[in-house]
Amino acid sequence: MTAATRGPYGNAEFDSRQFRTAMGQFCTGVTVITTLDEAGGPVGFACQSFAALSLDPPLVLFCPMKTSRSWKVIEKTGKFCVNVLSNHQQDVSAVFGAPGDDKFRTISWDPSPAGLPVLRHSLTWVECDVEQVTDGGDHHIVVGRALTLGEVLQDKPLLFYRGGYLSTEHPHVTPAQAELENFLTWTGGDTWL
Numbered sequence: 001m002t003a004a005t006r007g008p009y010g011n012a013e014f015d016s017r018q019f020r021t022a023m024g025q026f027c028t029g030v031t032v033i034t035t036l037d038e039a040g041g042p043v044g045f046a047c048q049s050f051a052a053l054s055l056d057p058p059l060v061l062f063c064p065m066k067t068s069r070s071w072k073v074i075e076k077t078g079k080f081c082v083n084v085l086s087n088h089q090q091d092v093s094a095v096f097g098a099p100g101d102d103k104f105r106t107i108s109w110d111p112s113p114a115g116l117p118v119l120r121h122s123l124t125w126v127e128c129d130v131e132q133v134t135d136g137g138d139h140h141i142v143v144g145r146a147l148t149l150g151e152v153l154q155d156k157p158l159l160f161y162r163g164g165y166l167s168t169e170h171p172h173v174t175p176a177q178a179e180l181e182n183f184l185t186w187t188g189g190d191t192w193l
């Protein structure tokens, strides 16, 4: 059998380190998902597993670890705010990506219409109600309904790739292929988010 007909070998006996390495090839943005606890204190955590899910109705999703302390608060309040980080906010990602009792001590924020923390200098934000929670192994899959959108800043995004931070060289965005027109985050027309 030649290489062309055999196809790639693959590895069906991978460990979690190899799984992490493979999944780390998928570049994402970085968000900080926030809410307010019962005493009115701000809480939040860094989250790369965020995605736009549906245009009509407007839905998003994110996946918190089952051990996440912020998730336990969001689960109670049923509300969260997704802050999309810019490339100036690497330090913000580091603060919210580690455990801490007072993550907001050095962070400037303003309240959203529902009072949830909007981090200053984020590219944009979206305030949501929890709509559905599904099991996702050691994570939950949380679907949220978008209620309010923040303004959009013209800045570069913070990217997460191979376990480290990355920024685009140029603020210039290369247009996607025409056949991507039906994708959810297409901004060339009015079809995709």
Ligand SMILES: Cc1cc2nc3c(=O)[nH]c(=O)nc-3n(C[C@H](O)[C@H](O)[C@H](O)COP(=O)(O)O)c2cc1C
Pocket: 030, 044, 045, 046, 047, 048, 049, 050, 063, 064, 065, 067, 068, 069, 070, 071, 093, 094, 096, 097, 098, 099, 100, 160
């Ligand atoms: C760039 C980055 C992305 C992350 N993405 C996620 C994620 O998608 N889901 C998750 O549960 N934790 C993620 N984390 C880890 C949490 O932010 C981290 O475990 C944090 O301490 C959780 O805080 P909490 O327990 O206060 O909620 C990420 C961390 C970083 C730095």
